Amino acid sequence: xxxxxxxxxxxxxxxxxxxxxxxxxxxxxxxxxxxxxxxxxxxxxxxxxxxxxxxxxxxxxxxxxxxxxxxxxxxxxxxxxxxxxxxxxxxxxxxxxxxxxxxxxxxxxxxxxxxxxxxxxxxxxxxxxxxxxxxxxxxxxxxxxxxxxxxxxxxxxxxxxxxxxxxxxxxxxxxxxxxxxxxxxxxxxxxxxxxxxxxxxxxxxxxxxxxxxxxxxxxxxxxxxxxxxxxxxxxxxxxxxxxxxxxxxxxxxxxxxxxxxxxxxxxxxxxxxxxxxxxxxxxxxxxxxxxxxxxxxxxxxxxxxxxxxxxxxxxxxxxxxxxxxxxxxxxxxxxxxxxxxxxxxxxxxxxxxxxxxxxxxxxxxxx
Numbered sequence: 001x002x003x004x005x006x007x008x009x010x011x012x013x014x015x016x017x018x019x020x021x022x023x024x025x026x027x028x029x030x031x032x033x034x035x036x037x038x039x040x041x042x043x044x045x046x047x048x049x050x051x052x053x054x055x056x057x058x059x060x061x062x063x064x065x066x067x068x069x070x071x072x073x074x075x076x077x078x079x080x081x082x083x084x085x086x087x088x089x090x091x092x093x094x095x096x097x098x099x100x101x102x103x104x105x106x107x108x109x110x111x112x113x114x115x116x117x118x119x120x121x122x123x124x125x126x127x128x129x130x131x132x133x134x135x136x137x138x139x140x141x142x143x144x145x146x147x148x149x150x151x152x153x154x155x156x157x158x159x160x161x162x163x164x165x166x167x168x169x170x171x172x173x174x175x176x177x178x179x180x181x182x183x184x185x186x187x188x189x190x191x192x193x194x195x196x197x198x199x200x201x202x203x204x205x206x207x208x209x210x211x212x213x214x215x216x217x218x219x220x221x222x223x224x225x226x227x228x229x230x231x232x233x234x235x236x237x238x239x240x241x242x243x244x245x246x247x248x249x250x251x252x253x254x255x256x257x258x259x260x261x262x263x264x265x266x267x268x269x270x271x272x273x274x275x276x277x278x279x280x281x282x283x284x285x286x287x288x289x290x291x292x293x294x295x296x297x298x299x300x301x302x303x304x305x306x307x308x309x310x311x312x313x314x315x316x317x318x319x320x321x322x323x324x325x326x327x328x329x330x331x332x333x334x335x336x337x338x339x340x341x342x343x344x345x346x347x348x349x350x351x352x353x354x355x356x357x358x359x360x361x362x363x364x365x366x367x
Contacts, residue, residue: 291333
């Protein structure tokens with residue numbers, strides 16, 4: 001059956017992947033309320049399209065931290081991609097580069113920063129988990145910088161791993177033929193079997209629970225790369241992020257895998273955007289499956305979005321070609337949404353192009 005949208009890749013991935021692997025990618029925390037809500041919240045935002053505008057030429061290009069990309073659709077960090085496909089992060093890196101967009105490599109990738117850099121040119125960011133051993137962190141950040149990565153996406157919502165019950169049931173662990181490549185030489189590349197989730201045990205042993213805002217400042221002393229703070233969902237934290245020197249914010253609830261019953265990222269976005277007052281760019285990840293979702297995020301003030309699960313599911317289904325196709329489908333849908341809304345460039349997408357359930361009723365237009 002021909003795949004005609006991003007969501008359809010998930011069923012193919014489910015058929016192809018071992019249950020433990022599919023469940024790891026697909027599941028959220030606890031009741032998975034936020035997992036559903038990340039999608040459902042998009043469906044409650046409606047369009048107010050403007051008509052009779054010449055939309056024969058549409059420009060989707062944008063600049064992110066000074067880097068020009070083809071569209072405001074980027075690749076989020078997702079861990080252990082070789083569980084999905086033997087080429088893993090190599091395939092994702094090539095697909096993102098071919099699409100003219102940014103890939104974010106996970107700390108917990110099954111390919112190293114050097115290996116991903118070796119795939120050829122491309123703008124790449126590095127997602128960072130802060131380990132208890134800060135020497136390890138310093139080494140990793142320096143390696144990413146040397147390998148030509150352009151920014152750090154610091155994950156700040158994971159002092160402990162969220163409770164993902166399918167991982168507990170499946171006794172999730174990294175398959176024996178794979179390692180967390182960035183940590184291989186440091187004896188931190190393997191995950192032990194555990195009585196619950198092997199990943200949860202690994203995080204409990206290695207990831208620093210003392211992480212605080214002062215560490216965001218410390219990071220700036222060890223690298224010249226800009227730092228995006230990933231995992232902000234309140235205005236209060238957005239303001240502190242700016243004070244701490246963040247170059248940008250990623251509104252994220254970690255794919256609904258950390259604290260359940262937090263709002264959908266699209267519902268939290270506007271509060272964060274308002275708090276930043278345009279001083280730094282705000283991005284969104286979580287629940288984006290359609291070009292219409294991209295438009296809605298931009299209308300609410302996002303400078304761009306990141307996709308996670310669609311990448312691993314399409315990678316599992318069709319390798320590099322699958323990831324290319326997902327990026328192309330989202331691009332095509334987004335371009336169509338812009339045309340049908342009467343927007344010819346990203347700067348023409350405004351808050352007036354959408355209506356949300358939290359809007360005050362509009363005064364009726366005078367005849």
